[in-house]
Amino acid sequence: MHQSPFGALLRTSRLAAGLTQEALAERARVSARTIADLERGVNQLPRHDTLARLLAALPLPPQQLALLRAAALPVQMPFAEVETAISPLPVPPAPLIGRRGELTEACRRLCDGTTRLLTLTGPAGVGKTRLALEIAQEVHDHFTDGIVFVDLTRLTQAERLPEALRFPPTSEKSPVEQVTDYLAARHILLVCDNCEHVIAGAAFIAQMIALCPRLVVLATSRVLLHVRAEHRLPIAPLPLAEAAMLFEERAHAVLPDGTFDPTLVERICRRLDCLPLAIELAATRVTFFSLSELAAHLENGLAALRGGASDLPEHQQTMHDAIEWSYALLSPEQQRCFRALGVFPDGWTWQAAEAVCGETSEHEQVVAAIVALADASLVSLAFPTANQARFSMLSLLREFALEQLRRHDEEDQYRQRHAAYYAHQVETVERQGEKLPLPDWDPLLDGSNVRAALQWALTHGDVRLGLRLTALLRGWWANRQMLQEAEQWEARLLDLVRHDEHPEIPDDERAQTLYEAGNILLARGRDAQAEVLAREALEQSERIGDLCGVSATCAILGQCAQRRGDLALAGEYFTASDDAALRSGYHDLRGFTLRNLAELARLRGDLTLATQLYQQALAVVRERGMRWGVALISALLGRLACAQGDYNVAKQRFRESMTAFQEFESPTYVAWCLEGYAQVLSDEGRHADTVRLCAAAATLRADADSPLPGVEEILFDQLLATAQATLTPECYQATWTEGAAMTLAEAVAAALSDGTD
Numbered sequence: 133m134h135q136s137p138f139g140a141l142l143r144t145s146r147l148a149a150g151l152t153q154e155a156l157a158e159r160a161r162v163s164a165r166t167i168a169d170l171e172r173g174v175n176q177l178p179r180h181d182t183l184a185r186l187l188a189a190l191p192l193p194p195q196q197l198a199l200l201r202a203a204a205l206p207v208q209m210p211f212a213e214v215e216t217a218i219s220p221l222p223v224p225p226a227p228l229i230g231r232r233g234e235l236t237e238a239c240r241r242l243c244d245g246t247t248r249l250l251t252l253t254g255p256a257g258v259g260k261t262r263l264a265l266e267i268a269q270e271v272h273d274h275f276t277d278g279i280v281f282v283d284l285t286r287l288t289q290a291e292r293l294p295e296a297l298r299f300p301p302t303s304e305k306s307p308v309e310q311v312t313d314y315l316a317a318r319h320i321l322l323v324c325d326n327c328e329h330v331i332a333g334a335a336f337i338a339q340m341i342a343l344c345p346r347l348v349v350l351a352t353s354r355v356l357l358h359v360r361a362e363h364r365l366p367i368a369p370l371p372l373a374e375a376a377m378l379f380e381e382r383a384h385a386v387l388p389d390g391t392f393d394p395t396l397v398e399r400i401c402r403r404l405d406c407l408p409l410a411i412e413l414a415a416t417r418v419t420f421f422s423l424s425e426l427a428a429h430l431e432n433g434l435a436a437l438r439g440g441a442s443d444l445p446e447h448q449q450t451m452h453d454a455i456e457w458s459y460a461l462l463s464p465e466q467q468r469c470f471r472a473l474g475v476f477p478d479g480w481t482w483q484a485a486e487a488v489c490g491e492t493s494e495h496e497q498v499v500a501a502i503v504a505l506a507d508a509s510l511v512s513l514a515f516p517t518a519n520q521a522r523f524s525m526l527s528l529l530r531e532f533a534l535e536q537l538r539r540h541d542e543e544d545q546y547r548q549r550h551a552a553y554y555a556h557q558v559e560t561v562e563r564q565g566e567k568l569p570l571p572d573w574d575p576l577l578d579g580s581n582v583r584a585a586l587q588w589a590l591t592h593g594d595v596r597l598g599l600r601l602t603a604l605l606r607g608w609w610a611n612r613q614m615l616q617e618a619e620q621w622e623a624r625l626l627d628l629v630r631h632d633e634h635p636e637i638p639d640d641e642r643a644q645t646l647y648e649a650g651n652i653l654l655a656r657g658r659d660a661q662a663e664v665l666a667r668e669a670l671e672q673s674e675r676i677g678d679l680c681g682v683s684a685t686c687a688i689l690g691q692c693a694q695r696r697g698d699l700a701l702a703g704e705y706f707t708a709s710d711d712a713a714l715r716s717g718y719h720d721l722r723g724f725t726l727r728n729l730a731e732l733a734r735l736r737g738d739l740t741l742a743t744q745l746y747q748q749a750l751a752v753v754r755e756r757g758m759r760w761g762v763a764l765i766s767a768l769l770g771r772l773a774c775a776q777g778d779y780n781v782a783k784q785r786f787r788e789s790m791t792a793f794q795e796f797e798s799p800t801y802v803a804w805c806l807e808g809y810a811q812v813l814s815d816e817g818r819h820a821d822t823v824r825l826c827a828a829a830a831t832l833r834a835d836a837d838s839p840l841p842g843v844e845e846i847l848f849d850q851l852l853a854t855a856q857a858t859l860t861p862e863c864y865q866a867t868w869t870e871g872a873a874m875t876l877a878e879a880v881a882a883a884l885s886d887g888t889d
Contacts, residue, residue, distance in 0.1 A: 138178070138204050142186070143171045145200055149191050160189035178204055221268055221281045221323070228266045229381060230374030231259070238267045238365055242321065242348055243274045247363050248341045251327075251351045254367035255509040255526060256454035257409030260352040261325050263367060267350060268323050275348070277318040285326045293333035308336065312343045319346040327353035328508070329461055334359050354458050354509045366509075369406035369526070376401055378408060382415035396423040403430050405526040410451050434531050455532045458508055469501040470510060471542060474533025475550040478580035479524035487553035488546055544592075551585035555600035579605070586621065595628045599641055606648060616837070619656055622649040626665075643672040643681045650688050657841065663692045679716035683709045687728055699736060706732055723753040723761045727768065739776055746772060763792035767805050774812050782812045787884055794880050800838040802876055803829035807844070809883050810851055819855040820867045821886070826852060827871030828879035 146156050146167075153171070157164040162182055169175045178186065183204045187197050201223050228235075241247040252260045268279050282297060294307035305313065315322075324337065334357035340347055341361050351357060356364060370378065376397045383392055400423065404410035417426055434452045459467060469489045473480065476488075482499070490498045502523065505511045511523045525533070537543045582604050589597040602625055609618035622645075629637055629645045650665035666688040673681030690705030706728045713721035730745030746769050753761030770785030790805035806829040814822040826848065833839060840848055856864055874882070 138176070138200070139171045139173050141200055142167075145190055145192055146171075151190075156186070156189060160185040162186075221279055222265060224262060224265050226381070226385075228262060229378045230370050231263055231266070234263060234365065234367060235266055235270065238263070238350075239270050241363060241365070242267070242271050242350060247348070249337065249349045249351065249357070249359065249361045250363050250365055251353055251357055252365050252367050253353055253356060253509055255369075255407070255529065256354065256458050257407040257451060258367050258369060258509075259408040260354075260367055262408070264323055264325060264350055264352050268321065271321060275319050275321045277320045277346075279321045279323060281323045281325070283325050284330055287330055289330075293330060293336050308339070312340060315340060315344040315347050317346065318344070320344075320348070322347060322349045324349060324351045327351050327357060328355045328458070331355055331357060355461070356507055370401075370408060370411075372398055372401060372406060375404075375406035375408075375411055379411050379415050382412050383418045386416055387418050390418055392418070393423055396427055400427050400430060403427065403527070405528050407451075407526070407528065409454060410528060413451060434528060434535070451528060452532065455529060458510060459532070459536070462504070462508065462510075465497060466501045466504050466508075467536070469498065470505055471533050471537040471540060472546045472549075473502075473505070473511065473523075473525060474530050474537055475543075475546050475584070476525070476581055477530070477584050479522050480581070481520060481522055484550075484553055484581075485523065487556075488549045547585075547588045548592075550581070551589050551594075551597055551601065554582050554585045554604065555589075555597050557604060590624050590628065593628065595625070595637055598625055598628065599637070599645065602648070609652075616656075618652045619649075622652050625649075639672055639676045640678050640681065643669045643676070643678060643685075646672065647681060647684050647688070650685070654688055654691060659692045659695055662688060666692070679712045680718050680721060683712035683716060683721050683725060686712065687724065690728060690732075694732065694735065699732065702732055719752065720756050720758065723749050723756065723758060723765070726752065727765055731768070734772060734775075739772060743769070743772055743776075759792060760796065763789045763796070763801070766792075767801075767808060770805075771808050771811075774808065774815065777815075779812050779816060783809065783886070786812070790880050790883060794876065799832040799836045799876055802880060803832040803836075803838075806832075806879055806883060807840075807848060807851075809886075811847070813886075814851050814854055819858045820863065822851055823855045823859070823864060823867045824871035824874075825879065825883065826855075827868045828874040828882075831872045831874070832876060832879070 146153070149156075151159070153167040154164045157167050160167075160182075162185055166175075166178075166182065170178055183201070187201060190197065190200070192200075238250060238252070241250050252264055254260055268281070272279050280297075284293070287293065294311055297307075297311045322340075327334070331353075337349055337351070337357065338359040338361060341349060341359075356362065369375070376394065379397050379401055380392055383390055400414060401411060404414060414426065414430060417429070421429055434450075434455075459470065462470060469485075472489045473485065476484070480488075482502075485502055486495060486498050489501070502511065506513055506523070510529055511525050514522050514524070534543070537546065582601055586598055586601040586605065589595075589601060602621065605621065606618070626645055626649045629642055646665050646669035650662045650669060653659075653662035653665065666685045670682065670685040670689065672678075673685060686705045686709035690702045690709060693699075693705060694702035706725065710722070710725035710729060713719075713725045726745050726749035730742045730749060733739075733742035733745060746765055750762065750765045750769065753765060766785045767789035770782045770789065773779070773782035773785060786805045786809045790802050790809075793801040793805060806825045810822045810825040810829070813819075813825065839845070859867070871879075
């Protein structure tokens with residue numbers, strides 16, 4: 133029996149704290165015999181829970197406690213006489229924040245007797261090593277022969293892995309035989325850290341597992357080891373709340389008296405993809421920047437994320453180096469694909485990736501490259517729909533990819549392919565006989581990608597490409613009432629179209645651009661400007677015999693006249709619009725032209741004619757499968773039924789419409805239906821319910837930045853005034869507050885669940 137290093141250090145620490153064995157035992161809530169046995173060497177090491185109690189009970193500086201913790205680790209295997217990667221299990225410098233789910237799952241797998249190799253995978257800076265150390269601390273009591281920690285960062289040749297693990301050498305046996313002989317009968321957890329650059333050595337790890345039945349391996353790697361015994365535990369970026377906790381903990385370490393605004397902290401963490409390494413690097417800058425300044429500084433993310441702790445590996449002292457470490461492990465073809473995929477700001481499908489990356493590669497090569505990138509934790513995969521895979525890239529990884537793209541002078545080449553791919557979707561849809569815009573085309577059209585493509589096209593003066601891309605975005609803008617954005621893009625496009633140096637643009641496309649810009653201005657309430665563009669578009673459409681263009685522009689001019697109260701002129705334009713639609717043979721337009729004529733009849737007080745025309749319009753859009761038109765005209769019929777006192781029909785129409793608009797993710801049009809439904813409830817004398825739905829509609833409009841048009845605002849205010857005159861101030865305010873707090877889904881559910889009696 134001899135005193136262990138831990139026993140000697142425990143005795144020294146106890147005496148330094150001025151405690152007897154009995155006093156320390158009382159403070160730690162253990163027996164005095166436990167203290168005595170540890171100090172004398174009867175027990176070489178404490179149990180995990182005993183160590184935690186002793187560390188909490190000893191009033192010592194953090195450095196001394198860290199030494200005591202290190203001495204309590206299981207005895208490591210003897211060092212080889214040659215250079216070796218084996219080292220004592222490192223003591224983490226700070227507590228682990230978050231990761232409770234991953235920690236619990238990893239410990240369960242390592243101790244359940246069925247998992248022999250568990251690989252923690254994830255992108256650069258996600259915290260795999262830190263989590264592995266915590267896992268090892270948690271499970272060390274389970275492994276009777278201890279834990280071996282192997283840092284492979286500096287191992288440059290995979291074939292040297294057996295030598296790095298070599299235990300006391302003998303002249304008769306090879307390094308592989310020495311390792312397997314030593315581990316064959318031992319119950320050990322082998323922690324192999326940073327395996328990604330020595331993947332070729334994975335065969336040796338598999339060999340150890342096969343020959344050493346009680347050996348369990350915990351590996352960290354940005355790339356899967358691809359051996360049969362491997363179980364994967366992917367490590368994702370931190371949840372936002374845990375990322376914010378980590379930032380504040382690290383920031384307080386360098387600025388103890390600092391106060392940090394939670395909103396700005398979350399903004400910074402989002403910018404950094406909630407990656408622990410990036411957050412730690414950024415948090416050290418709070419001694420130089422305010423949080424708002426730091427958030428702005430981090431817009432150049434990789435350039436700002438430097439100056440990591442000197443005790444980190446070199447490739448983790450800047451975020452750029454951490455990503456470059458992964459990039460350097462790729463093949464040239466994989467690197468090329470990684471750079472090219474940086475042009476996607478918001479994910480991509482297999483088809484999009486092949487269109488951008490595949491000009492010089494076969495389909496199989498592109499697939500293999502993307503699979504390798506996913507395997508290397510450089511891209512992630514999701515299945516937003518049952519039949520379509522979608523890939524994405526963290527923003528810091530994308531920033532690095534774009535930097536490399538520019539360094540190789542490839543950015544314009546791949547951005548042009550990216551824009552051409554999305555423009556090609558318009559032609560695909562037209563060939564299939566679909567209608568543009570497609571309001572529910574989100575799996576194929578994501579706004580960020582098409583916006584990026586449109587930005588590139590317009591910046592480079594490619595007007596034809598810009599026109600094709602805008603055809604996709606117009607449906608997106610209209611359904612979500614993104615009118616301010618639509619106006620900005622249409623103005624840029626119109627400015628380019630009007631210049632003479634683009635003679636390649638057909639006259640019908642010039643007229644279409646004028647019409648679309650005018651239509652947006654009309655929706656924005658800028659009637660005078662809309663009328664100027666519509667007259668110019670009408671002139672061009674008539675000159676080239678474009679009946680569809682004539683119909684559309686006459687409709688704008690009719691609405692302008694209707695808004696200023698000139699119903700006679702509005703009638704002339706709407707009739708001309710409907711006539712052009714009939715002569716064009718493009719029957720989809722008739723749902724639109726009949727709707728305009730119906731609304732004019734309603735304003736003239738002829739509700740019977742208005743109902744007939746709306747029903748004709750509804751029949752057209754139903755027959756043509758125009759779901760958006762069905763929802764729109766149903767809501768208009770609901771308002772007409774309300775005006776005629778047919779409340780049950782009105783409610784039925786509004787329910788049908790708001791359900792469809794909810795599917796289209798259009799809060800403005802859902803609000804419009806709720807306002808119509810509130811009118812019905814007001815006419816029924818249900819003023820509290822009226823206020824509740826009005827408040828919900830007001831919140832939806834405020835969030836979407838789509839205020840009520842002037843005439844409808846007057847009607848809305850009248851509804852509320854009627855309710856205020858009936859309800860007590862307390863009831864009115866409480867009901868308004870309740871409605872304003874509703875989500876879109878809750879507001880729709882409230883209307884759908886309302887009785888029809």
